[in-house]
Amino acid sequence: MSERLSAREVKRHKWWGWGLDDVTFRYDNKPAFAPLARNKVGVDLDSKQPVEPQLSDFEVPPSRLPGAVRDLLVDVVGEENLADDDEYRVVHSFGRSLPDLFRARNGHFERLVDAIVYPVSEEEVAQILRIVLEEDLVLIPYGGGSCISGSVTPDVSEQRPILTMNLGRLREVIEIDDTAGLARVEAGAYGPDLEEQLNALGWTVGHFPDSFTYSTVGGWAATRSSGMQSDKYGDIEDIVRGLRMVHPDGVAVTKPIPGRDSGPSVHEMILGSEGRLGIITEVTLQVHRITPVRQVIAYMYPDWEHGIRGMHAIARSTDVAPTFTRLSDGPETEFSLAMVKEPTSAKGKVAAKVQDGLFAYLRSKGWDTTNEMSISYVCFEGSKESVEQQKGIVKKIVKNAGGITLGAGPGAIYDQKKFDTPYLRDFLLNYQVFGDVCDTGATWSNINEVHTKVYDAFYAVQAEQDLPGFMFCHMSHSYHGGACLYFTFAFPYSSDEQALEQYYAAKNAVQQTFVDLGSTVSHHHAVGTEHQPWITEDIGEVGVRMLNGLFADNDPGRNLNPGKVTTP
């Protein structure tokens, strides 16, 4: 076990945005990006030199944590592992949803969390929980803070002191059972930390959400995360085989045994509980040996419907089992092409020429190469023979569905840039442009309808609001019965005063379309507060009643992240 970090060494977001202070999105090396921004959302990127927000411009209300309670907490974690300075309180009071980003950078600090504690053991977590219950505090668990559904954001009307528990010091791989392929991991381990520790021993957990760099295993479990490779490795509920959660009455432990039959699943009550039942301190993950071969192959279809035909045939085939199957629709393909860097090497310039030639050929075949054709990536892992054989089968499936195989070259690009996108939202906010995402699970039988009607709903709202807008979508991964659809939308808001109203008009139209068509309010972005307006339509009145009963029974004082998932 490596040395424990102190609170100040735990990585954290910049207070006003995603990720590291010194990383920002840049477009000067992406020749097609500025024209796209102008064309789609009417913004002239060159017109303005963005100014970074300054915390000193805003008033930060003082912490409401009573000194005596603070002392009790310091007795547990030590002075250096309790933070209540302005910047830390601001960072921990917002997730990374679009409204959170907007409010943070505009100094909406009406109600911040009052202090942050950084425990380093399950025992410390238990002691803190005892103090929370005895002193009637509110406790919010915090992993990587990447949440886009409001799960870590305090309720502005909360009168009790609010404590955030940052699990970032609990980040070790405790042990690996080599035979069963099970890794016991502390809840605060960030994605990259975890993969590094595992990779060094020849293992991978195979879980790569977009938030990978700024999310933790405990957060994945508490919010039912899903990743880009969930086709093969499963969603987090398949990967987390066992866990430990500090609960008001003791530590809940679920065994990492495949196949259990012990009544209603306590394990599945804890997954997705967003801190309302206790604090997850440890998870046991199914890990897999890194395969000898891994290849991402790119394909192109004339349009979304052809692509879905191909994706569905792959998902249903009994002969292939790809690691992931991704399809971008026409607008997203257009966006992706605009994100490509200007080639600087001779090799890159040749590749660009080849691409131009290919697109010309496709146009000659009648394809619309501007905003209809849809790029797909499929990842294969296994032995050399197996990967070759699966590639052969998928190539045929794609051809039958009307697509073509581009090969491994464009596929390799996929792996390089996959975790960059979150920085783009901060960049756009500099220009008063909102960019955000909504995801849903859809069956193969309604996936095209969901796709079409979400577009209709979004553009109808934008027309009503008299605002331009740009939407694109990809299928991020698939199952035998359906797939995850992931929509991105962007538009310029009119003014700071109207901004959130305009945002919610657009977002709500999308979410409402999901549930109206029988899809889920979210596929893997938790409920928090942002998705609560649709929770009854999602799981029904009886379902909500069962969850309310669960929360009330386990936390009668409403001390544990109250108001998340359901209210009360």
Next chain:
Amino acid sequence: MSERLSAREVKRHKWWGWGLDDVTFRYDNKPAFAPLARNKVGVDLDSKQPVEPQLSDFEVPPSRLPGAVRDLLVDVVGEENLADDDEYRVVHSFGRSLPDLFRARNGHFERLVDAIVYPVSEEEVAQILRIVLEEDLVLIPYGGGSCISGSVTPDVSEQRPILTMNLGRLREVIEIDDTAGLARVEAGAYGPDLEEQLNALGWTVGHFPDSFTYSTVGGWAATRSSGMQSDKYGDIEDIVRGLRMVHPDGVAVTKPIPGRDSGPSVHEMILGSEGRLGIITEVTLQVHRITPVRQVIAYMYPDWEHGIRGMHAIARSTDVAPTFTRLSDGPETEFSLAMVKEPTSAKGKVAAKVQDGLFAYLRSKGWDTTNEMSISYVCFEGSKESVEQQKGIVKKIVKNAGGITLGAGPGAIYDQKKFDTPYLRDFLLNYQVFGDVCDTGATWSNINEVHTKVYDAFYAVQAEQDLPGFMFCHMSHSYHGGACLYFTFAFPYSSDEQALEQYYAAKNAVQQTFVDLGSTVSHHHAVGTEHQPWITEDIGEVGVRMLNGLFADNDPGRNLNPGKVTTP
């Protein structure tokens, strides 16, 4: 939709045993069976002509259902769909656990259910539930009645009238979504009925528990069933994508969407709830197209440890995905060979000679062919090419693990006799011999220890009890992290008075060993009452407390199958 059965047309077990009245196990065509019985449990099968129990030999207490309540129920389902005659009450008062079988055939009728209703719609189920709550009855849902954990058995101390709800008239495939591969099915559909309806349309659900012929989809969901093909198709929690449950406050509905993120899983609270939260009336199942090719190949290993090495390598391979992987240990292989019918055809006689030759050859290689060598079956489904390729890979894996490939001939036998075993228990009871099963989930790292120590525990108890005994075991299917172990044991009990005490001594030793080694109290046989003594060791005190809270909150009057899973 076919015509609705009336209550009397719904299939049911014989009152004293498993399945159909006119089907019994016979051994006269199995030359090695009687010698094995004599050798292992000291019973001379030829010494005795079994006598079938007669219900008229016993006193059946009258129904305690008040006439006025009976009238209310008849108003809902009609006179012909309420049963309260002796035989029906006896049949529905026992599952098919060994203690239940013993008690049924020995007339332990201290407390029978008072009446059985057969609703034919969700609305009727809801009306009955309302009566149950208003009149303070106890309600036990009943599918196929195959439960071996006591889930359908009434509490003998229950003073309120007890009503069993048989779902057998609700047995239709309502609709199939061809694109998503989702079948909406009424909860009372028996396995064979369901597969027949699906197969006719080219689909299979792929769920084949040992109880297949006498269990229903609703029962599978309510008890977290698992089947012989769960390697590929998953356990029932993977197969049941959505469901409807009549709950005291309305109908709970979970959507059949792949990937949902709606907080703690209401769906997974209902799965395994054994009637304590309501009555499951409908499930939506993931179904699969029947594959062009299906083959079961048999393999032989010198012993269990070599076999497990092979099974583990198959489970971990990224290049094969068999439909099932089964391994019988030495004693079970010996038992299986004793169950083989005497060859009557010329072809059969040749096969027997070939087998004799093979065994002689294996002995010459140093194998112990009496009770060490371990037979394995692996099933492949897919295209012809894929099946051939996978067979090739598995053949190599088996060889590397020290085993040999027997081929498709013995594999075909596997499919023929797979649902016959339950009749054997009734047959043995004729000779005062108990035969029963215990199952657990184990990780690959402790599977051999569980295997060894369960044997030790069983034979130690039998030595203490001064009774002979015979135990055998198979690995029924596997996962990336572990597998399901399925133990069978048999022994002659001394007297009717001591029978159950002797039974529980043996069974408890096995179950205690499971949990002592960190395995689950059951892999897929529910909790009911029989597995409750270990529920706290299985899911911990906090887990039990969470379940108790769940049950108390949703059913404060304890009207819904009280005492099952946890008490209260």
